[in-house]
Amino acid sequence: MNIVEMLDAMSTPPAPAPEVVTLDRPIIEAILAELEAADPLRAVVTGLRAALAAPRPELWVMFTPGPNETYAFGSKEDADQAAADLIAVGQRLKAEMIARGESVEFWHEWRAEVVLSPWEPAEHFEEMALEQQEDAKNLRAMAVDSAAEIDALKAADSQLRQQLADVANELDGLRQGFSQQAKLIEEDAETIESLEGRLDASEARNDTLRLDATRYRFLRDGERAGLEYWDNEPSVATDEDVHYGEDLDRVVDNAIEEMLERTQSAPATCEQGEES
Structure with missing residues (x-):
């Protein structure tokens, strides 16, 4: 085959399949008996005998109690896995009901059995194709719903991010205000x-x-009450004392204390001074 023929073969659509007629084995056996009686070596007879002698392919289905609850699978392993998954779902739902405190008195355990297919191979694979087509349809619907939910979540996320940005701006403004207030407080x-x-x-x-006023009053009162005494005792705080660096306030305080002591010890003299 040259390159042109190869390209033509690849670009030419396949021919339609020949019609297949399915007959029950007893009918084929009766037809073969009549054909063999006439000519047992005819090609059609030997071909039919070879087809009947070929082992029948084992096709498996999962069966659950209920109408139309038979599901075709490509292998027994796939059917076993589907049955185990279905039983696990039932057990999980039952456990969730018990956890919620719901009654399981009338709970019926989910059953799933794997048995040989009740259909001929062509019917079996047709059932598989129909189930896969239905599953694909459901998956597409779920994908559309999921896409809508994702779009809604994206919109909500965008709105939330904007709200967070607004809150962040408000917080920045509050921080600046607090900083100014703190500065003013400081x-x-x-x-x-x-x-x-x-x-x-x-x-x-x-x-x-x-204190100066008190001293002044004491000095004034002392001057009035004991004028004669102060004439006899000129001053406790002399210029010589101040000259030698004594504190004037301390000298005055000492003088007031001494004046008070002497005034209290000689009240008569003070009274005479007031009379004179």
Whole structure:
């Protein structure tokens, strides 16, 4: 076969299959008996005998109780696996009902048996083709539904991401506001600390002024009450004491204390001083 013939063979569609007629074995046996009586060596007779002598292919199905519950499979292994999977699903559903606290009193165990096919090979494979076609149709419908769900999830995800971005922007704004507020609070704290320092200084000055006023009143009262005494005792705090570096406040305090002691020890003298 040259290249042109090969290309023609590959591009030419296959011819339709010849018609196949299925007959029961007893009918074939009766026809062969008549043909063999006439001429047992005829080709048609020997061909039919060879076909009848060929082993019948074992085709398997899964059967479950119920109408139209027979499913064709290509091999016994596939049928066994499908039966085991179906029984496992039933057991799982029963366990879930028990876990939810539901009654399984009327639960019927799922059954699945693998038996030889009730159909001729052509019918068996036709059933397989129909089942696969139905499965493919269901899978396509599920794919369409899944695609719609995926699109909805993508839209929801996009919306959620936008909401998260908006929240992030709001948080950034809040952080900036909090940062400004913290800065203002820090400045206010410094201002308050400065004012507290000034207040403490003012209170210290007020204490000093109050002490000076108290000293002044003591000195004034002492001058009034004991003028004669102070004439006899010119001063406890002399210029010489101050000259040698003694603190004037301490000297005045000592003088006030000494004046009070002497005034208390000699009230008569003070009274005479007031009368004079």
